[in-house]
Amino acid sequence: MPTPTRGWGWAAHLREGGTTPWTSWSEPATPFTTDHLPGAEMLELLRRLNETGPSDVGRVDALLRTSPPGRGRRDLPLLGDTETRTYGPLPVDPATLSPRELLRAASVRLAEDLLDTVETTPVPRPRRWRRRRPKVEPDQQRFPYRLVGSPWLTLPIREELERQGRLPGGKGFIVYVLGGPLDEVAAGAWKFRTFTNRVNPWNIWIRDAQWRGWLGPRADLPRIARWWADRVGKGRVEIVTDPALLPGLLGVDSVPGPWPISAEGNEIARVIGQVLSVRTDLETQRTLLVDQLRPRLEKLELLVPDAREVGVPAESFDWVETQARAQRDALVEAGYALHGDPDLLLPSGKATQGPDERRALALALSLMAGRS
């Protein structure tokens, strides 16, 4: 017969929906499973989840059977429990765990929730007939286009145009390179990767970019413009620095802005992506994050206040400004047609921080609670 411990008592309390902090808990209990007592991270995560409302027992048990993924300390013992080992990680008071550690602990369940949707999503029936070529709209003939630049900015616009039947290309299309303040474009490059690939946290990403001396292909407008100029000729490549001018150039009334996802939403997508990168292929990972997670996050963003925008931190700002001046000068010297003031490519400094870890955890808990 296993000895009752305070740790198992707290775990049983949390399993039943309790919210008492560890330091206020005193009742011992015998283990309710043959598994090892879950780590302090999972137990504290469950306590915080319980504070948002009741959860299904099956989901709670699944949560207690997981460990924080990847690298980093985990399965931490509870401070003051009947731990007799003289080795292993030091016991902790779960209340002192950082939101980052709890978010990492949450990432496995969040990833598994998304993976569950793969099995329930009906597989589309194969088409019996080849899809008809979309009808060419008159506007497509009048405003043939290709829209390139940071995909965080351009993808929603391209999707909306395609939804309206305005496919890219067409006879004599113009390539519009959509630019913007380089700090925002750089943030957009990172944000896009959080939904589409594996990527480091924002602070490390921007530090590494500075170390490397390059913000990467998605934030290098002269490179993008040059690539297209080599293929279609410089005369058909135009730089747009003022997004307000874009509707007129494309022949539409308005264009959508980027996905309304906060820095914290991006951080959640990033940590879930780390798990999905092992659990599934890249294509499925992107589909799950963009098509399943993103709409849920967009709904939740309004419910959790104090959203942050991703911004370049002060220690990297001068370097980004130097990069921006170089990009502006390269585009002007190359002689591309410009729509908007080229100085709009210089950093705006509107945001200077990365995600707020506390808010990211709050968003993650709302996701786990199924509030979206």
Next chain:
Amino acid sequence: METGRRVLLHVGTPKTGTSYLQDVLFHNRESLAEQGVHYFADRFDAHFLAALDLMDLPWGGIEEEATGAWDALAEKVRAVENGTVIISHEILASASWQQAKHALDSLGDSEIHIMLSARDLARQIPAEWQENVKHRSVVTYAEFLEEIRDPAREGRIGSWFWGVQELPDILDRWTQGIAPERVHLITVPPPGSPSTLLWERFSTAFGLDDLTIDFEGIDRGNPSLGVPEAALLREINLAVVPVLEPADYRPFVREFLAHRTLAKRRDSARLALSPSILPWVESLSESWVKALSGRGYDVVGGLEELLVPADLAGKPFVDPDTISSREVLDAGVATIDALLQEAIRLRKSEARLEDEVAGLRAELDHARSLVPKQRALHGLERRWWGRAILKVYRFVRR
């Protein structure tokens, strides 16, 4: 109820000759299977991928190939009715309680044995720093030692190091419900022991003694670097890590520079434990041996081999953080020499390939030029008047 299937689950630790063991098993997997010992691997790193999958562990992009690898491996294991199955990868040492439980459960009704190879901390600590440097790290030796001494283990280095090196904790996590006599601790012999002794211990523990094994062409595994070579590699990392993708770093820096070039230099000073932390490591090792003794494990070798060797304190220590530039320069010149040799080899190979391509192009052009002629010939041969024309043509040509 257990079946006639015995699973030897080798869960670590790194830097204990595991690569050599895995190489032997991989190269002999077909003949071993005929002898009733299965090592299910269609590629040399198959069990590494399974470990990444089990532990949700991203690893420089390789994890994309790991999806479902553990479950696939476990399914193969469960399909064996009688015989021995070996699973081996050293990073399994870092599995959490829940992940280890999942792994053990996934092996079904097997007779599971946990195998752990271990080496004293006095050699493991410097070896792990080198391993970090061989994996793109730019951390200095002093920073590394500071990280692993952080009791909270909050950093990446400290948490990983203890995850894969803290022997009593690893064994606690992996022996859930496993009887002590089915836990086999294989200690790495002390320096100066016969070079074959470690293999003999592996062979005994894994029951390979009476089997036919071919050692021809087996790589000796993961070679260590000297102090100047490790210091040079760290400097190289500072320059190349920002610009080299992991997929390029692995073959060019780790394989070519570190393993095939720098590790070949055997005359330079070997990295040792920093004297400043010797008392702490001695005390820690003693506490581990105390925790492990009396557990009833099958120890192949001896627990005393996990203590810091008594003569270590008197040995010279060369610090990679303060080593003279002259010594690093020597290693640098040797590296440039190797790179030049490689460039010459590649250039010759390129010239040979260009010749081959030119030859193939000429053959292709010739073959293409024959196509219309062949078609015309076949067309004519099918008709009576064509055959008559051909007869006249051949008569005239004669």
